[in-house]
Amino acid sequence: MTLLAVDNLTVSFPTSDGTVQAVRGLSFSVDAGKTLGVVGESGSGKSVSALTMLGLNPGADITGSAVFNGKELLTMNQQQLRQIRGADIAMIFQDPLSSLHPHFRVGWQIAEAIRAHTSVNKRDAKTQAVELLRLVNIPQPERRVEAYPHEMSGGMRQRVMIAMALALKPKLLIADEPTTALDATVQAQLMELLVQMQNEVGMAMIIITHDLGVIASVADEVLVMYAGRASERADARTTFFSPHHPYTRGLLGSVPSATGVVGSRLTPIIGSPPSLISVPTGCGFHPRCPFAMEMCIDDQPDLVEIPAGGHHVSACWLPPEMTGVGVAMDTARQRYASAHRGVRSSKLPGVVAAVEGATVYA
Numbered sequence: 001m002t003l004l005a006v007d008n009l010t011v012s013f014p015t016s017d018g019t020v021q022a023v024r025g026l027s028f029s030v031d032a033g034k035t036l037g038v039v040g041e042s043g044s045g046k047s048v049s050a051l052t053m054l055g056l057n058p059g060a061d062i063t064g065s066a067v068f069n070g071k072e073l074l075t076m077n078q079q080q081l082r083q084i085r086g087a088d089i090a091m092i093f094q095d096p097l098s099s100l101h102p103h104f105r106v107g108w109q110i111a112e113a114i115r116a117h118t119s120v121n122k123r124d125a126k127t128q129a130v131e132l133l134r135l136v137n138i139p140q141p142e143r144r145v146e147a148y149p150h151e152m153s154g155g156m157r158q159r160v161m162i163a164m165a166l167a168l169k170p171k172l173l174i175a176d177e178p179t180t181a182l183d184a185t186v187q188a189q190l191m192e193l194l195v196q197m198q199n200e201v202g203m204a205m206i207i208i209t210h211d212l213g214v215i216a217s218v219a220d221e222v223l224v225m226y227a228g229r230a231s232e233r234a235d236a237r238t239t240f241f242s243p244h245h246p247y248t249r250g251l252l253g254s255v256p257s258a259t260g261v262v263g264s265r266l267t268p269i270i271g272s273p274p275s276l277i278s279v280p281t282g283c284g285f286h287p288r289c290p291f292a293m294e295m296c297i298d299d300q301p302d303l304v305e306i307p308a309g310g311h312h313v314s315a316c317w318l319p320p321e322m323t324g325v326g327v328a329m330d331t332a333r334q335r336y337a338s339a340h341r342g343v344r345s346s347k348l349p350g351v352v353a354a355v356e357g358a359t360v361y362a
């Protein structure tokens, strides 16, 4: 059953330098009990999309629709949104220090979140806060419940945020870089905890991250974003083994491999993400893409179905059958692209680097 359906969402911010087009026609859905992983570089619109759904982007120009559990979120007033935030949709924010109030003890903050949506008394709410801290593996929770945020490490603060988000067993948990501040062992424990909670309460999750390892371990479906748009969407296995979009291919090529040859080099994506005030014409990825063609400069590709991949869609002018990783497929992509190149596309930075051999995916 679809729990959240986002349709053609656009978010822009007027600034003195021009309009920042942070999200440009984004559509996706999340089913109850499932996990959607959202990946992309900084500035691709991942966090802005989530904040917009929760009404936390005041001043933004927003169009489109985001229907949660049959109700339109984008037309709700602040009071209606307050009832949904925390109880039905919880969010773990990227920066736990600025998300926790510095003047209040963490136990009080968790208890207040519980009391804002339920009728439990102060003492019971505090008892629940201790149990939640224990659940997220904070040592000596009876003592830590009295701590202020500045008395905790970054990892502990992140776990407090997770405890607070889980307090009311929400239907949807949005986790924005939930494990960035944590070491690898604690990271794995917390992801396990989130999955366990998901199984217990049937909670859906949206995990926003740069970390493809986190995505591989928990996501059912993956949404890859670039320059405010969805560039590819598929189930997790297809994303890792049969990607179609060159940006997804580039992200995978940039990740260290446990089975890689010792001494071999990673393959970064050439260049940087574009300014969202002046987004490139056509395909937003064209200046960096090793397979860019003439049509990529002028025409923006829509998401189209990739026939072999179930619910796999990709926004790229390369033929839909060109999916997969490996030298043979990249050579086929390059041959097709060369046959469709002209003077302008031959000079693009990504194409020049590919021709010079700098972008050969591992």
Ligand code: SF4
Pocket (backbone or CB within 6 Å): 245, 246, 247, 283, 284, 285, 286, 287, 289, 290, 291, 292, 293, 296, 301, 315, 316, 317, 318
């Ligand atoms: Fe974009 Fe063209 Fe590269 Fe596809 S081949 S990602 S459309 S630039």
